Amino acid sequence: MTDSLRTDIKVYFAPMEGLTDAAFRRVHYSLFRDADAYYLPFISPTQNLVLNGREKRNVLKEYNAGVPCVPQILTKDPEHFLWAADLLADQGFTEINLNAGCPSATVTAKGKGAGLLKNTEDLRRLLDRICTASPLPVSVKTRIGFESADEWEALLPIYADYPLKRLIVHPRSCRENYDPFRLHRECFIRAAGAYKGELIYNGDVFSAEDAQQLQSGVPCLSGVMCGRGWVADPALGREIIGGAPLNKEEVILFHDTLAEEWQRIYQGDIVFMKLRVVMKHLACCFENIRKNEKKIRKTRDLKELLQTDRQIFNTCDLRKDAAFIPDEILKEQDATHI
Ligand SMILES: Cc1cc2nc3c(=O)[nH]c(=O)nc-3n(C[C@H](O)[C@H](O)[C@H](O)COP(=O)(O)O)c2cc1C
Structure with missing residues (x-):
């Protein structure tokens, strides 16, 4: 900056x-x-x-x-x-x-x-x-x-x-x-x-x-x-506003706290559906976006999603230019480069 x-x-x-x-x-x-x-x-x-x-x-x-x-x-x-x-x-x-x-x-x-x-x-x-x-x-x-x-x-x-x-x-x-x-x-x-x-x-x-x-x-x-x-x-x-960029620990904390709070409030598949959308966004900040996006899309329930999210957090680092990428742009890019 x-x-x-x-x-x-x-x-x-x-x-x-x-x-x-x-x-x-x-x-x-x-x-x-x-x-x-x-x-x-x-x-x-x-x-x-x-x-x-x-x-x-x-x-x-x-x-x-x-x-x-x-x-x-x-x-x-x-x-x-x-x-x-x-x-x-x-x-x-x-x-x-x-x-x-x-x-x-x-x-x-x-x-x-x-x-x-x-x-x-x-x-x-x-x-x-x-x-x-x-x-x-x-x-x-x-x-x-x-x-x-x-x-x-x-x-x-x-x-x-x-x-x-x-x-x-x-x-x-x-x-x-x-x-x-x-x-x-x-x-x-x-x-x-x-x-x-x-x-x-x-x-x-x-x-x-x-x-x-x-x-x-x-x-x-x-x-x-x-x-x-x-x-x-x-x-x-x-x-x-001039502060520090994102770090991995805080993404994980945000994800986990949100998952917990939503599970406290909502029943059934609502948490799964909402959290999957959030994770699709968060995944843009990690390496292997395309591969991870596919994994997230394939999950069928909250348990599977939480396991997949954890695996992404454990195995992938934040990208250097961590930022949202719209689907249309993602599709245009060579998957091997991101
Ligand atoms: C899933 C979704 C729900 C949205 N809901 C609203 C809404 O309730 N009211 C509103 O003014 N805009 C809504 N928007 C538009 C966003 O507020 C925002 O204008 C749009 O995402 C573009 O900003 P961004 O490029 O920073 O995402 C919604 C957008 C999305 C993708």
């Missing part, structure tokens, strides 16, 4: 539905205290205006004690948003985030998530109402368009018209999903000049060097939000 790295950059853990649940956040924060906040996987209020069990376990304060968290709402209905905002204000949160980025077809078909970007009049109406009436400051996590990145020029001035707590930008259109070959950082950099509020970058930041490059290209960058890269390297946030 070079001397020019600013260490006052904020680091936010991205919401990842199914993965970064309350137990994950508690375990991660207890071992790595670097996140300025964990953005919570969305809750999606409907006409019934009740939280389901999973949503309660996600947002109620007894599950988040001592962990800096920002809840996220997936809706197109301002009154549903405000109902949730009241409830979340009572839970002690100090910010509420609007999801304008979820690319799932079932979500966008209902005009929610990235579906909000299809109709800018509706987006304005939603922001008008929630920014006026919300008891909590509102932030937005957005993509840069629905069909294409060209829509960003029209979208950014809309966000600039509202007193947002912060704007988190994932520079892909909804159609681009998480395609590693389509990421429009230049759009984000253009936005940085024009946008006067707090701007956070999100998307494919998998190493501290990458965050550093972003910072040098965008001097007014307030922070970065990392998801897959931070699951793969649980010390990524620490390294981005």
